[in-house]
Amino acid sequence: MNEFEVKGRKVLHEMKPYSPGKPIWEVQQELGIEKVVKLASNENPFGASPKAVEAIAAFLPEIHRYPDAGAKLLNQVIAERLDLQPEQLIVTNGGDELITLVSETFLEAGDEIVVPSPTFSEYEFGATLMGAKTVSVPLNEDFSYNVDALLAEVTGQTKIVYLCSPNNPTGTYIGRDELQRVLDALPKRVLVLFDAAYKHYASAEDYSDGLEFVRAGYPIIVLQTFSKIYGLAGIRVGFGAASVELTNSIYKVKEPFNVNALAQTAAAAAVNDDEHVCKSQQLNAEGREQLYKGFKELGLSYTESMTNFILVELGPDAKSIYDRLMAEGIIVRYGGGWGLPGHVRVTVGTDEENELFLTKLKGIMAEG
Numbered sequence: 341m342n343e344f345e346v347k348g349r350k351v352l353h354e355m356k357p358y359s360p361g362k363p364i365w366e367v368q369q370e371l372g373i374e375k376v377v378k379l380a381s382n383e384n385p386f387g388a389s390p391k392a393v394e395a396i397a398a399f400l401p402e403i404h405r406y407p408d409a410g411a412k413l414l415n416q417v418i419a420e421r422l423d424l425q426p427e428q429l430i431v432t433n434g435g436d437e438l439i440t441l442v443s444e445t446f447l448e449a450g451d452e453i454v455v456p457s458p459t460f461s462e463y464e465f466g467a468t469l470m471g472a473k474t475v476s477v478p479l480n481e482d483f484s485y486n487v488d489a490l491l492a493e494v495t496g497q498t499k500i501v502y503l504c505s506p507n508n509p510t511g512t513y514i515g516r517d518e519l520q521r522v523l524d525a526l527p528k529r530v531l532v533l534f535d536a537a538y539k540h541y542a543s544a545e546d547y548s549d550g551l552e553f554v555r556a557g558y559p560i561i562v563l564q565t566f567s568k569i570y571g572l573a574g575i576r577v578g579f580g581a582a583s584v585e586l587t588n589s590i591y592k593v594k595e596p597f598n599v600n601a602l603a604q605t606a607a608a609a610a611v612n613d614d615e616h617v618c619k620s621q622q623l624n625a626e627g628r629e630q631l632y633k634g635f636k637e638l639g640l641s642y643t644e645s646m647t648n649f650i651l652v653e654l655g656p657d658a659k660s661i662y663d664r665l666m667a668e669g670i671i672v673r674y675g676g677g678w679g680l681p682g683h684v685r686v687t688v689g690t691d692e693e694n695e696l697f698l699t700k701l702k703g704i705m706a707e708g
């Protein structure tokens with residue numbers, strides 16, 4: 341007996357698989373080489389917050405206990421840091437889980453979400469899962485936000501408008517005034533999910549991480565993650581900040597023990613590890629300049645970035661250059677999946693990693 345008629349939901353046919361950056365060990369195994377550099381997933385190349393690592397080690401003897409279902413201690417630490425009430429926070433198994441939870445909480449089949457394009461793929465994933473439709477609004481040619489075009493796509497069906505700022509994969513952001521304009525123009529029944537995963541890297545004067553609008557009572561949820569600057573991608577923790585009314589709704593669909601105890605402990609220590617954050621910000625800013633300079637020398641155009649990655653245009657040979665970089669042990673992200681077949685996205689690495697990447701890139705381009 342191996343015939344059965346169990347069918348998955350119809351939406352499964354429409355789910356597009358996420359394409360993660362290849363793990364280092366896999367490339368090592370495939371190529372049989374030791375030296376592999378991963379610049380594909382926007383991780384912190386300088387490692388995790390040392391305070392978080394210490395906290396995890398100290399907590400290990402307690403892991404036979406269930407985690408705190410409400411992540412209360414972590415909520416308190418974050419709330420204090422961000423000048424919010426703990427009830428305005430919801431901690432999740434990575435920022436990705438927040439996107440799924442928000443989709444499950446607010447989207448009915450037939451609803452629409454409005455997203456910039458290109459952007460992070462998880463917004464569409466959550467919508468498709470719920471049978472909702474994703475309406476993509478192209479960014480301007482220089483990848484800046486086109487607020488008028490975005491607002492023009494808002495219809496009676498629109499439930500959520502996603503703003504990723506700084507935006508993955510472009511590194512561009514929406515200025516405070518423009519954000520205010522979007523929020524004031526939207527009907528009050530439309531929720532804004534403001535994804536601030538890269539907020540610590542955004543140094544522009546007019547950047548807003550969205551929290552001021554949470555405090556002011558707008559229908560906005562701000563997403564943050566511990567996977568990027570805090571260096572905790574492997575342990576999966578992020579959070580949302582919003583009005584108590586919104587978080588209460590999301591809590592209804594959350595599984596009780598969604599965030600493991602080590603992740604809660606690590607995140608609580610990382611939040612106040614200013615030394616690690618400042619060092620990472622500074623080294624990242626230097627690494628960005630290093631890569632800009634290298635790209636200029638190679639005659640490549642790139643998008644100025646407010647993040648820890650850079651979108652660079654390699655032209656018609658981009659896919660083949662990407663493949664050849666991979667063959668030499670340098671993992672970057674190919675732009676094809678974002679409709680950018682001539683681009684790759686490169687995470688800013690350590691000084692040594694950036695140099696190695698530029699050297700290999702130069703060699704490959706010289707071969708033609």
Ligand SMILES: *Cc1c(COP(=O)(O)O)cnc(C)c1O
Binds near residue numbers: 507508577
């Ligand atoms: C990395 C990232 C997230 C969250 O990632 P998690 O590892 O799930 O916390 C959310 N949004 C964007 C745009 C990201 O790049």
